[in-house]
Amino acid sequence: MSEGFVSRGFRGRRRQTDDRLPPGQYLVEGFPVLSAGPTPRTPLDEWDFSISGEVDEPKRWTWEDFQALPSEEITRDIHCVTKWSKLGTAWEGVSIDTLLEGVETAAEHVLAFCDGGYTTNLPLEDVTGGRAWIAYAHDGKPLEPEHGGPARLLVPHLYFWKSAKWVRGLQLTTYDIPGFWESLGYHNYGDPWREQRYWGD
Amino acid sequence: MDERRLDGNAVGGLLGEVFTFEVTMAEAACDRCGTVAxxxxxxxxxxxxxxxxxxxxxxxxxxxxxxxxxxxxLDLRGVSYLRF
Known part of the structure; x- marks a missing residue:
């Protein structure tokens, strides 16, 4: 390869990219799929999303109700605990803030539950304040089942196992319930910038 | 003190016998649908x-x-029993 290939511009871009890459991560262009079970195929007319647990009144939306909620376009970098990162992924979905509007709760934790039995736990404050969404489109197209469609949780500031595929609801709790991977040695919080992959990190 | 209430080390021998089985040959009962396979x-x-x-x-x-x-x-929560 000629010397000219490593132009100043190229180095500059690399540096900018590295700034966006948490420790121990590498960049991918594709979108790897990691599933520990069959891909659920819930018909949209049977799909619903619910807010339950420590709330005055549980809430529930059908697919049709959900589509009528105000949606947002979201562009974020995502980081998988298996060490791949993907920059500038584009999503569309409903902010959890919108779903929790008017919900009175003493809860400090949420447990996301999903078709197929997957769960993941998060502090309530990490899914509010414009930091988490229920996403139903990716790259301008309906979210494919293998990537969690019809809808997945999107919490891009934490490792991507927290962004539960095939999500069907959030259970609000006053105590913390470790989820599917969190109970098997994976970090309870999962901040990629602090490289919180495993217990004790 | 209940004399049947023993230190876990007392069953070390039994557990040692249990955890030597050929796992793929064991029958597992699903705690959800009851299927045994x-x-x-x-x-x-x-x-x-x-x-x-x-x-x-x-x-x-x-x-x-x-x-x-x-x-x-190792999480065996989904199995109601193993028989071998």
Missing amino acids: HVGETMAYVTEIGTVVRCARCDNALIRIAQNPRGYF
């Missing part, structure tokens, strides 16, 4: 994060295994 007849999903062994009939997670720097984690 040899572990070798179930469905395994192997990922970089961990492995999930599922009931071939209802896809319930029978056995979950993670192998990471914190050790091996």
Whole structure:
């Protein structure tokens, strides 16, 4: 390869990219799929999303109700605990803030539950304040089942196992319930910038 | 003190006998649908994060295994019993 290939511009871009890459991560262009079970195929007319647990009144939306909620376009970098990162992924979905509007709760934790039995736990404050969404489109197209469609949780500031595929609801709790991977040695919080992959990190 | 209440080390011998069986030949009962099948007849999903062994009939997670720097984690919550 000629010397000219490593132009100043190229180095500059690399540096900018590295700034966006948490420790121990590498960049991918594709979108790897990691599933520990069959891909659920819930018909949209049977799909619903619910807010339950420590709330005055549980809430529930059908697919049709959900589509009528105000949606947002979201562009974020995502980081998988298996060490791949993907920059500038584009999503569309409903902010959890919108779903929790008017919900009175003493809860400090949420447990996301999903078709197929997957769960993941998060502090309530990490899914509010414009930091988490229920996403139903990716790259301008309906979210494919293998990537969690019809809808997945999107919490891009934490490792991507927290962004539960095939999500069907959030259970609000006053105590913390470790989820599917969190109970098997994976970090309870999962901040990629602090490289919180495993217990004790 | 109840004389039947013993230190766990007292069953070290028994547990040592139990945990030597050929696991794929053991029968596992699904705690969701009740299906009993040899572990070798179930469905395994192997990922970089961990492995999930599922009931071939209802896809319930029978056995979950993670192998990471914190050790091996074995979760048998989805199995109501193993017979071997």
